[in-house]
Amino acid sequence: MADRIDIPTADGPMPAYRFLPEAGTGPGIVLFQEIFGVSDYIKIRAADLAALGYVVIVPEIYWRLDDSEIDESSDGMLQQAMGLMSQLDWPTTVGDGVASVAAARTDEHVDGGVGVFGFCFGGGLAFNVAASTDVDVLVSYYGSALPNLLDLAGDVTAPSLHHFGTADDYLPMDVVERIRAAVSRDGVRFETYDGAGHAFDNPLPMFHHAAASTAAWRHTLDFLATNFPAKP
Template sequence: MSDVLTVTTDSGDLPVHRWLPPSGTGPGLLLLQEIFGVSDYIRSRAADLARAGYVVYAPQLYWRLDAGELDEADPDLLGKGMALAQQLPWADALADARASLTALRAAPEVSGGVGVIGFCYGGGLAFNVAALEPVDALVSYYGSALPNLLDLAQAVGTPSLHHFGTADAYLPLDVVEKIRAAVTADNDRAEFELHEGAGHAFDNPNPAFHHPGASAAAWPHTLAFLDEHLGAAQG
């Protein structure tokens, strides 16, 4: 179960979904959405992380657009998600993510470190946040904006884990290798995991994107990485 908090920003009240671990307290994780918003899939992953021992905040980044929830069964889900992402200025999304991180860090339920995890759109946003804010761990699933953010790589010194598929049409393997080179050049704590045959958004259970093998392999690695650097895994 989750509830919704509000974080005050210069533009108004930002809705932030919150999940608590069974113990009620634990390290914090900022979870940043795909282009489809705080969808059922993102909520499911947030619940998984909470069960593993984390206090999870997932800001509703489209709140300024008054877009409502996307129908994940819509045949044009990808097109509608891309249209929403294009309407949202990156600077606004980044400001909201940073405000959410500040609120998470100050939350009384949070004990220990604070990390950031993002998927697709959120994977790039999480990387940008980690370049500007002190976080204890970064997990980025196929961060779609990463090719445009590599000038920030030197500022990301935190332990990081990056998941990519080798059959990603949006981020081809040669682009992924450029990302790897930039992100690991000055950070020996950056890890890359390539998933053979997986396309973009392979963790999303929607049949249009899902790669069961890659998703099943990546998630335990993600939990182990977070446990190593944040130390909350409860099983």
């Protein structure tokens, strides 16, 4: 089940969703959105994680922006989303991510540590947040900002899992290999998926790669069970 909460920031309360596991308590995961906002897809993934036993907090990263609702049925969806993302101030956005982790650590339902998890835009944001504050794990799906954040790799000390497709037009394989070289260390898993493009886990037909999505989620479950288990 999900409820609405507010996360304190220097500029006022940031709205967020909180998904609770059946037990009502568990380790915390802060889940960061794609450029399309807190879409139905992101809510489904949040519910999937809650079903595993995690308390999942999903901040509305576009909360400062006007007209931030994205019409997923529109042909201009991608352009609209790119326009919204371009309005964000990155340091402020990272600060909102750090505030989300702090809120999770003090949440009455969180029993255990707090990890960060993100898709696309959110994958890069999760990486930067993990470099900026203590987190227990990091899961990043095709983090789009990572090429510009590699100087932070030494500050990310949590166990980490990165997913990339080999047919990603936005992050071609030479860039993916540069990311791999920068982030690789003990405790880091790096998975690639043949023939998968950017946003391959998103169920929209323009993005979805079923085999890669299934394999990546299987790797994610294994990684979490090993490094950040929820209560059975």
